Amino acid sequence: MNAPSALASPVGTGAARSAPGEVLMDVRNVSLSFGGVRAITDISFDVKVGEIRAIIGPNGAGKTSMLNVINGFYTPQQGTIWFHGKERKGMRPHHAVRQGIARTFQNVALFKGMSTLDNIMTGRSVHMQRNLFWQMLWHGPALAEEIEHREKVEEIIDFLEIQHIRRTPVGKLPYGLQKRVELGRALAMEPSLLLLDEPMAGMNLEEKEDMSRFIIDVNRQRGTTIALIEHDMGVVMDLSDRVVVLDYGEKIADGTPEAVKSDSRVIDAYLGVAH
Amino acid sequence: MTAAALAGEPDTFPKYLLHNAERLGDRPAMRHKDFGIWQSWTWREQLGEILHLALGLQALGLARGDKIAVIGANRPRLYWTFAAAQSLGAVPVPVYADAVADEMAYVLDHAGVRFAVVQDQEQVDKIESCAERIPALKTLIYDEPRGLADYDMEGLHAFADVQAAGRALVAAEPELAELWRSGILAASGDEICVMLYTSGTTGRSKGVMLKAKSAVGAARDTAAFDNLSDRDSVLAYLPLAWVGDHYLNYAQGYVSGFCMNCPESAETVAQDLREIGPTFYFAPPRIFEGLLTTVTIRMEDASWLKRKLYAHFIDVAKRYGEPILEGRPVPLSGRLSYALGAMLIYGPLKNVLGFSNIRVAYTAGEAIGSDLFSFFRSLGINLKQLYGQTEAFLYVTAQKDGAVRSDAVGPAAPNVDIRISESGEVQFRSPGMFAGYFNQDETTAETMTGDGYVKTGDAGFFDTDGQLKIIDRAKDVGKLVTGELVAPKYIENTLKFFPDIKEAVAFGDGRDFCAAFINIDLQAVGNWAERNNIAYASYQELAGNPQVAEIIAGHVDATNLRLSREPMMAGAQIRRFLVLHKELDADDGELTRTLKVRRAFVAERYASLIEALYDGSTEKYVETEMTYEDGRKGVVRATVRIMDARTYPAAEAPRREAA
Incomplete structure (x- = not known):
């Protein structure tokens, strides 16, 4: 169902167009801290054109911080973000919009x-x-x-x-x-990259199903690349092409839903282990 | 095409299409709200659309006698499919769009459809999921391409492509258009023009075959009866597969040339109705009930002044509204109060409901409460009742302007012949009468009498003023052990006049007394709960609330009082009842697709509850399987409380409580 190769190019207007499968955004060794609190530690991953990329993790794993970094709301202390093959510097949210990044919020805004x-x-x-x-x-x-x-x-x-x-x-x-x-x-x-912060939070089963269908439709019909944060594991595994898993601000896994699901570190992070 | 070519009255719908394109070329024939704007087509443009579609379908192999299913919401393209198919001598078979795959497969296979024109991905998926059960179906055409871009199915075509192919054909060979026209003119009115499947209240649905000539004839009679013309307009929002929609919108539309308006989506019907302001309107009693409930709820939340004004003028309307509508004498003071009310309340209210321009409105399908019926009539809306059947191509009886009552359905419609059999069953012979059930000659023979009347299966009688009164399904009318008559539907309808009660199922045949299941109305009771700070998480919880039970008990009591006043029905008062823990639902097979209770099925499914009603227990634990919207199954568990109701002595005697 979700083969990214079959997709049309993104509709982004201000941004340069890229072919499906190319890297749209590359996050390289990003770290972010608030005073002494390390929210994100040395995280790297990429988002390819036309895919649905999920960022998951338990509470406080740094998911929303990561999204805010991509969005330009936070500036990371270390690391770089490449968008359309160019490094982004001194990013502000309205620049992100002009470049073709749009987002939704965890609490409806x-x-x-x-x-x-x-x-x-x-x-x-x-x-x-x-x-x-x-x-x-x-x-x-x-x-x-x-x-x-x-x-x-x-x-x-x-x-x-x-x-x-x-x-x-x-x-x-x-x-x-x-x-x-x-x-x-x-x-x-008309973004070329759409960021969704917990699109299903607080929804009932039927609303979740509707929303999932719309996300898939946005991706497939409009060809929009999507990066989403989500709590509901079932939804994430069904929707996404690739998944990044964060825990305590670190990346612990990255790959297809099947690969991530069977990763022992992911299972430990979600179910907890005796330390 | 000249007028001479259409000698005499057209006897098929495609002939009417040609006729209207010539007679009313620039008048609107069809409107559809899309992207927030009403798009419209004149009769001439509509002729072009249908021509291109017909040629496209022909190129795909649609031929005379083929069956073509039409599945979806009320959309212009689906209505065009009817005419396009008919113009080629093919038979359209509209199918209920919300039918689950299994029901749909049965109908499609039974009808032997070779083609299907469907609205969207949902319907394509449904058909695909049971493709092996419909071997004859080879070509599938969809209207909305969304989500279907990379479907790799054999015989799957986009509607736009089919039409474009037809357009290209005409462009290349203009004589094809002439050929098509002469094909239409040569067609005979004796051919089957549409096959409508019954909703299946009493088992599997049956395919009712209608001849073009009789369908056109019936539509012409009733259009003349209500003076319908090309100046009228309707909102097409009823299920496409239902005889009512096909008759009232498509058939009457073609015959009288009025404009059919298709809503933007099922959820926007109320807004679209308001924007269009149709002159001819049909709705089942359920919709009028819903409207009254909404109005009442909104008035309860309105400011003090508005509430007072509303209460005062509705009172005025109750007194003078109907006499004014019917042209009966009314004192001048009454007329003045009513005129003021029309300015302050009735006018704005009708405007909000989209009823400002209504000239003729009908309701049918179920009995309508007299209060409800009078409410709308007193506002100046010419609401009437009709009684009809798919087998009659709708009309059997219809009320004349000025002779309207809520408890009867009117005298025989034009050219219809009705009689009551010895057993009390209503039988009729009419111009729109069906040609038989498809592939069910035996059932057809059972439905017809030896001398050519159709048995309706309804029990009824003619009142003193010649209006027909329907009591119940003939086979549902039963007797208590004591010999008293029980008409379950009559009891249910009396219960349903209370806004808090959405549905009821009464039992009593062969029992000691009458008992009933009751479904609360989530909107009305939910609003009550909100105003009284009663929290609830689900339908089940609200239905099980003891205070709700008290309210319903009050309604049952009032129902018994009413029943006691009718000598025929007094013996059938409700002794025991329960509030059902689950809403009766068509997805679970408890209601038909037209939302009528399937009594036998409900009785079987809730057998343990019925037993509890009659064995004297005060509560009963049940587990019921239910189907979610996505087709998965779940189980509802509940302990249902069973209550006793007071009964009253029969009629005459002064109202006093029985022990």
């Missing part, structure tokens, strides 16, 4: 008072060209631009099957749908 449509529309702001003057004038080029972006947003609404909540303020929606709207906003950026 939407504009609660705004409708689904408007929330997803904000994802397009990175692609809007008209300045404040034109936006205020509304009629003319800004309106034409808005319509063009609205079309993209409607495609996403159709894709995620959320037509019925188009006009509903997201604060009124159940959690599972909010997660879907957040995914929609990230997709609106």
Whole structure:
């Protein structure tokens, strides 16, 4: 099902296009500490174009820190991150967006008072060209631009099957749908790399199944490369092409779901061993 | 194509298509909301779409007499498939889209379909999973390509590709279009034009074959009865495979030339209804019930002033609404109050519900509560009842404007002949009458009487004003040991008039007394629980709540009081009942796909509970298997409480409690 070779190239706009199977992002020997706390120690792994890459690990393993490093929210003390074959320096989150990296959050971070449509529309702001003057004038080029972006947003609404909540303020929606709207906003950026921070957290079984299907569809239909953090092992093993396992800030395994599942260090990390 | 070529009235739907394209060329025929915008096709454009599709299907080998399954939601392309297939002399067989693979395989195989046009990946997967059971099916065409890009199945085609192939053919050889038209004109109205499978309330579904001429004739009669024209519009949201949808939207649409609107998705129907504001509307009582429940709940949460206004004007509507609708004399003060109410409450309410433009609305399928029925009529909505069957191509009876009652279904529809057999069964002969069940001659013979009437299987009688009254399924009407008549459906319907009760199943035939299973309505009871700070995690927990049991006991009591006032039914009051721990579900086979209770199946499945109802025990532990949406099975365990209800002395006597 998940053969990455069969995939179309990513849709990223600002970023250079790469062929499937090439390395999209390379994390080399990254370490991150907060004062005396070492969150991440000397971690290296890569993300290939068109794959679904999972980062898993027990609580406090450093998963979200790793995602924040990729996203440019944290700057690692050591190590480098290569994106599209170039080293990234002095990274800030908005640079990440311009380069084609979008993310969702563990705790939904939407504009609660705004409708689904408007929330997803904000994802397009990175692609809007008209300045404040034109936006205020509304009629003319800004309106034409808005319509063009609205079309993209409607495609996403159709894709995620959320037509019925188009006009509903997201604060009124159940959690599972909010997660879907957040995914929609990230997709609106047309990223070449999509980071998902625990996309299934707090969901019931049915919502998880729906979300899994959407993640696979995003990957296969839109050709978006995905890196995801997830707690639910079953979901991770079914979804991902390759898995990195972290424990206490260190990488303890890296490979296909089957290989990782049978790795003794992974089993120990999850089930615990007598020390 | 000239008008002369269509001598006389068209007697097939494709002939109507040509006729409408000429007569109403630029009038809208079809709309579909897609990407948030209503896309529309005129009759002329629709003719083009169908022509290209038909030629594409022909190129894939669809020929006269072939069966072609149509599976999916209400989408223009699926409706076009009906006409395209009919134009080639093939027979469309719509199938319920939410049927599980096993049910679907049965119907597809029984009908011997060679082609299937389906909506999406879900349906393709379902068919693929049981492909070996449907050997005749060789060609599968899908509408939505999502998720199907790298399917490597033989005979799998995208709808757009099939249509494009047809378009290319016409471009290369324009005479093909003429050939197609002359094929349509040459076709006879005596051929089978569609095969509709019954919902299977009483066992496996049967394929009802309908002749073009009779289908067109029936639709023409009822369209004239309600003055339908090309100025009308409908929202096509009913299951595609159901006779009601095929008749009300497709058949009447082609005959009268009105515009059919397809919703964006099943979840957006309420919003789409509001945007379209149809003039002709059909909904089963269940939907009206749901609407009233939603309105009531929302009014309970509204501000003080709004609640007062609503209560006052609904009261005014109750008094004057129906007389005004029917043109009966009403005092001037009443008219003025009603007009004010229309401005402040009824108008906005109808607008929110999407009922602002309704000229004619029908309900059928189940009995409708008189309060519920009057509520909508009092708002000025011309809601009427009809009684119909797949075998009749819908209409058997229909109420005339101005002669509408909630407890009867009206006199015979135009050109329909009805009689009541000696055993009390309703039998009819009608223009839309079916040509027989497909491959089931024996069953067909059993359903027909010697002199050409169709047995409906329903028990009923004509009231003094000539309206038909249906009591129950003829075979479900039973007797208590004491000889009192038991019409389970009648009891269930009386129970279901309470918004808290979603479904009920009554028992009593051959027993000492009547007893009932009750399903609570999660929306109504859930709202009550929320307002009273009662926490619950599941349907089962809420259903088992002792306070809920008290509420339901109150409703059963009120039901008994009502039953006691009807001399025929007084003996069938409910002595014992229980609140079921699980919602009855079509996926578990407890309901049909049209959401009617399958009584025999339920009785068998919950045999131990029925036993407990009659052996005097106060609670019973049960384990019930249930099917999840994804098809996996699970088990629900519960201890169900069984309660006694008060009964009342029969009619006449002043209302006093019995011991």
